[in-house]
Amino acid sequence: MARLNEEGQWIILMGFIICVGIFFLAILLNQSILVGQTTAESVIEFPKTDIQDLRSELRMLTFRYPADPGSMADSIDDITAISLYNKAAVVRILESGGQITEIHYNNGVTTYDETILWWNF
Amino acid sequence: MKGRSYSGPDDQAVSETIGYIIIFGIMLTGIALVTLYGYPMLVQEQQNTNIRNMERNMIVLQNDLKGLTYKNVPYKETTLQVAGGTMVVFSEPGMNGGLKSNFTVDVYANGSEVLSFDTGEISYTSQDTTTRISLENGAVHTRYWSFPLGSAMLAEPRWFYDNETKTFVMSFITLNATEYFAQTGIGTVGLKLTDTDQNTYDLSAVAQKPVVHYYADPENNYNIAWRNYFNKSSLRMNYISGGGFDSSFSLDPGLQTLVIKTYNVTVISL
Numbered sequence: 320m321a322r323l324n325e326e327g328q329w330i331i332l333m334g335f336i337i338c339v340g341i342f343f344l345a346i347l348l349n350q351s352i353l354v355g356q357t358t359a360e361s362v363i364e365f366p367k368t369d370i371q372d373l374r375s376e377l378r379m380l381t382f383r384y385p386a387d388p389g390s391m392a393d394s395i396d397d398i399t400a401i402s403l404y405n406k407a408a409v410v411r412i413l414e415s416g417g418q419i420t421e422i423h424y425n426n427g428v429t430t431y432d433e434t435i436l437w438w439n440f
Numbered sequence: 441m442k443g444r445s446y447s448g449p450d451d452q453a454v455s456e457t458i459g460y461i462i463i464f465g466i467m468l469t470g471i472a473l474v475t476l477y478g479y480p481m482l483v484q485e486q487q488n489t490n491i492r493n494m495e496r497n498m499i500v501l502q503n504d505l506k507g508l509t510y511k512n513v514p515y516k517e518t519t520l521q522v523a524g525g526t527m528v529v530f531s532e533p534g535m536n537g538g539l540k541s542n543f544t545v546d547v548y549a550n551g552s553e554v555l556s557f558d559t560g561e562i563s564y565t566s567q568d569t570t571t572r573i574s575l576e577n578g579a580v581h582t583r584y585w586s587f588p589l590g591s592a593m594l595a596e597p598r599w600f601y602d603n604e605t606k607t608f609v610m611s612f613i614t615l616n617a618t619e620y621f622a623q624t625g626i627g628t629v630g631l632k633l634t635d636t637d638q639n640t641y642d643l644s645a646v647a648q649k650p651v652v653h654y655y656a657d658p659e660n661n662y663n664i665a666w667r668n669y670f671n672k673s674s675l676r677m678n679y680i681s682g683g684g685f686d687s688s689f690s691l692d693p694g695l696q697t698l699v700i701k702t703y704n705v706t707v708i709s710l
Contacts, residue, residue: 356496360503404638407510407609407701409602426510427600427609 364428369406373398377412377419378438385417395419490524491571494564497522498573498580499595501562501629505578505613508633509703510598519628525566526624529707530660531617541576541657543612545700547641549648549690555639557702560615561660562629562710574660578613579669581662589684591665601676606644606696608675610652613703621710630708637702644696652677656685663687 376398384391395412402410408426412419424431497520504516540558547553561576572583578597583590599610616634643649652670656663667687670677676692691698 352496356499360499363503364506403609403640403699405512407598407611409605409607409609409699411605423604425600425602425604427598430602432604 366406366408366424366426366429369402369408369426370424370429370431373402373410373422373424374433377422381417381419381438388414388417391417487524487566487568491566491573493521493523494525494527494566494573495580495582495594498562498564498575501575501631502578502580502595504629504631505575505705506598508631508705509578509611509613509636509701513633515630515632517628517630519626521626522564522624525564525571526622527562527564527710528622529615529617529620529710530561530563531615531620531707541660541662542655543577544653544655545610546651546653547643547698548646549651555700557612558614559612560617562615562707563660572660574662575615576660576662578611579662579665581665583662589661589664591662593662593665593669596669599675601674601692601695603676606692606694607699608650608691608695608697609699609701611701611703613705615705615707617707617710621707623710627710629710632706632708634704634706636704639700639702641698641700642696643698649691649693649695650698651680651688651690653688654686658685661685 377395380391380394384394391414395414399410399412402408402424406426408424410425411421411423413421419435421435422431422433500518500520504518507513507516541561542559543557545555545557547555557577559577561574563572563574565572570585572585573594574581574583579593580595581591582594583592597611597613599608601608641650654663654666654670656666661684663682663685667679667682669675670687670689671679677689678692680688680690682688
C-alpha cells in the first residue's frame with residue numbers, strides 16, 4: 320500500500336473549526352436580537368424629554384410669575400392635570416414664595432425627584 | 441515472504457467486504473438515529489422558536505398599544521410574521537359570544553359606584569394547541585393547555601401607585617375590531633385609538649378603599665397572571681378573595697386619589 324499523502328488534512332480541520340465558529344455565531348445572533356429589543360424598549364420608555372420639558376416649563380414659570388403666586392399656582396395645576404391626562408404621569412410641584420422648591424414625577428416606569436435650590440442646568 | 445521488505449502492519453486479513461459492511465452499518469445507524477430522535481427534536485425546536493417569536497411579536501404589539509395610550513399617537517401599524525399558529529382578535533363586547541373577561545372597580549367599596557371594563561384581546565394559539573399567548577388590557581400573558589388554570593404575565597401593563605402623592609393610576613384598554621380578524625403568515629396589524637377618558641376620584645375622606653375585581657372568561661383564563669401582578673409589592677394592593685376564575689383586591693388603605701384612564705382601541709387590520 321502506497322503511503323497516504325497527508326498534506327491536505329488541514330482543509331478538513333479548518334472546515335471543522337469554521338463549523339464550530341458559525342454555530343457559536345448563530346447562538347450569539349439569536350441572543351443579540353433579544354438584547355437589542357430590550358435595550359430599545361428601555362430607551363423608548365425612559366421619559367427623558369418629558370422630564371426636560373417639565374423642568375424647562377417650570378423654570379420659565381419662575382421667571383414669568385416671580386411675584387404672582389396665584390397665576391403660578393394655576394399654571395402648576397394645569398401642568399399637573401395635563402401631565403396626568405396626556406402622559407399618565409403623576410406630577411407634584413411644591414412652590415413657596417414664587418419659587419419652585421420640589422419636583423416629583425412618576426409615570427409608572429421612572430420616578431424623578433428634585434429639590435431645587437437654584438436653577439443650574 | 442522472504443526478501444520482502446517490511447512496509448507497515450500486516451494487512452493480509454483486511455477484507456474490503458467487511459470494511460464496507462462496517463461502514464454501511466455505521467451509516468445506517470446514523471440515519472436511523474437522526475430520523476428517530478433528531479427529526480422530532482428539530483420539529484419541536486422549530487415550534488418553540490415560533491412560539492418565542494410570537495412572544496416577541498406580542499410585546500411589539502404591546503409597545504404599539506403603549507404608544508397609542510401614553511404617547512398620544514392616533515394610529516400604529518406593525519408588520520409581523522405569525523408562524524406555527526393563528527392569531528385572532530377577540531373583540532369586546534360579545535362579538536364572539538359567551539362570557540367575557542372583564543374588570544370591575546368598586547370605587548367606594550359599597551356598591552354605589554361600580555365601573556365595569558371589558559378587555560377584549562389579541563390572541564395567538566400555536567398549531568399544536570399547547571400554548572396561547574395573549575395581549576389583554578395592555579399586558580401580555582401566556583398559558584399552556586397542560587395547566588388549564590395557570591397563566592403567566594410576560595409583560596406587565598402600566599398600573600402604578602405613587603406613594604409620594606398616594607395616587608393610584610390604573611388604565612383599562614378595551615380592544616374592539618371591525619371584523620372577525622384572524623391571521624397566519626405575514627400581515628399588518630393596524631391599531632387605532634378611538635377614544636379616551638379619564639376619571640379622578642378624591643378618596644382622602646373615604647375609609648373604605650376601592651376594590652378591583654378581575655373576572656376571567658373560562659376559555660381565556662388569565663386569572664393567575666393578574667393575581668400575581670396585583671400581588672406585586674409596588675402596587676400595594678391587598679388580596680381579598682378569589683377562585684379559579686376571579687380575584688378581588690383592595691387598594692392601599694392610605695390611598696387618596698384614584699385615577700382611572702380608559703382607552704378604546706380598534707383593531708383595523710390583522
